[in-house]
Amino acid sequence: MSIFKPEKSLWIYHLNTGSCNGCDIEILAALTPKYDAERFGVKLVGSPRHADIIVATGPVTAVAKESVLRVIDQVPEPKAIVVTGVCGITGGVFRGGYSIAGPLDTLVPVDVYVFGCPPKPEGIMVGILKAAEVLELKRKGMYQKDVVRISETGGVL
Amino acid sequence: MPFGEIFGKLVDTLVGGPVVKPFPKEPVKVPPKWRGKPLYDAEDCTGCRQCERVCPPAAISIEDNKGEFFHYEIDYGVCIYCWYCIDACPTAALTGDDRTGLYVGTDRTQEKIESGVPYVECPVCGSKILRPARTLVIRQFKKYTPETLVRASVCPKCRREKTPEEIESAVQKFLEDHGIPRD
Amino acid sequence: MSILYWLLWILLLFVWALLVGGIDRKIVAHLQGRYGPPFWQNITDFVKLFYKKGKVASRTALVVIDVALVIGVAAAVLALSVLPFPMGSGDSQLLSASGDLIIFAYAFALMAMVYVLIGFGGKSPYTLVGASREISMLLSYEIPFILLIVAMGYRAVFITGLPVESIFSMSALLAAKSQLGTLLMDPIFLGIFLVLLVLGPAVVGSVPFDIPEAETEIVDGYGAELHGPRLGVLFGLKHIKLITYSYFLWMVFVSPLTGSVLLNVLSALLGSLLVAIVINTIPRAVSGRFRIDQGAKFYLLGPGLASLLLLLLTLV
Ligand code: SF4
């Protein structure tokens, strides 16, 4: 029964770890009427303790590192982490800067990567839906890093 | 207060129906001049390293083992899809993907191109030079075949110092020895 | 026997409350030109919260929060027990006593106090700010609310000619309703109904006056430190509060009386949905959030003065 399926309700928490604000705007764009992520049950929540999925942007700056780790620790299990934008994946244009303590996947395990600088809102939506698959596997205790395959780029879901 | 206006807009939206893009049912439509991944074709590369110079986040890494292999790599986890490299490439070895909009993965190391250009022998003196780019071969000989490739692989030093007759005979001998089909 | 029916009824009402929440999201989505989530989305959200396991911050006073949640559920049950329920013929109450209107008003204030307690139990700056905002909202809308309850009691006694002991009892209101057909026939009751509708968004904490739980400013206010099943109970409590208030407005003021149980149940469900749309969905679709001082000023000056006027009119 999909009514009682927990993965149909995805509360996302938007975590900015020091990004240039490009990806943050695209995340909000994914919730606007043109893209309407809410039809998949996505809801933006204000507190990390309410969240299922963390959508992180930005290379983790040295100042933000402590807070980022604490916020991620506050999210209840099962949780999934989606990294949006190349500067969250590797550091992107900020790579190797003196103030960069990340990328995020050197600090915590990251489940889904959304490439682009910034990615399209559809890409972020696909990332969130991939994270829903990850959540389902985690709930059933079957999650391994390579179980979920890379999606066909731009293809039908 | 423009409450009447607000209600009018609401009724308009309600009557007009949702404006949502049909995305998950249909593939993503990207706008014209969309900049997706830069794609690399080793056949066309002359190894000038202009792309490496202009790339803002240093997504392109080149390792030039002189005389053996020109190792070329684009990491899409770093690339910002600015297409500067495509503008800079003199031989159009880099082309842009202007159709695909989404790159989503669960493993970031999958998202990269690894390729390269081998070194070939000069048919005259036997020294190693980088394989000539396809565009340059076509510019010189109007076609890209094994024979024209060999003719284009004559190293700059030999071109400067040898007469055309010497080069022609050396090339003929090279073609014979290696069993390369002629045009 | 009637207690069994009643339990069945509040269970149905709870599921309906979650559905109303989903329908509300669907309507707002369509008003904005989106499809929105399926209308059972809030049931999924509610169920999902019971799967989550998280860490509790060391400063959080869990005892306070647990006690507050239990009080909240009890207050909701109390409020529903004095409201008429549509089983049997016509309106009947589970518990009926003289003064049960006061119990009802008290239960509502108690539900708001639960939010305050949860906020103080969370002990994080955000929950504390949320709790203090909830108190200011409570002070500003509770005064008109109580004045209106008093006015309702007097007016019902005046209309029905019942002895003065039955002032503030739901049965006097119901008697007045059966005398008039619906209470809206009476101009004073009509005024009271309209002011109660204006009070609605603050009482149920919906958008222009969801100041205590402003998620973009103070990360969900009083509930910021809750997660998992406790958040689920709070989530359910918010829905129950909305449905109880709409159901109260519909059942006491408007609902037509019929002999058939099925028709009564249907009218109660659809009527409460209608009122919920008026007090929750439409304000949410057309306006943004107010500041706390704007909210307090609005309620003290608008509905506050109106309710004072109505009370004076009833007494005259
Ligand atoms: S990926 Fe690019 S657009 Fe996104 S935050 Fe980083 S620098 Fe900005």
Ligand code: SF4
């Ligand atoms: S598109 Fe831009 S970032 Fe990507 S490889 Fe080319 S120059 Fe570098």
Ligand code: SF4
């Ligand atoms: S890809 Fe183009 S710019 Fe880059 S080294 Fe090859 S020829 Fe030069």
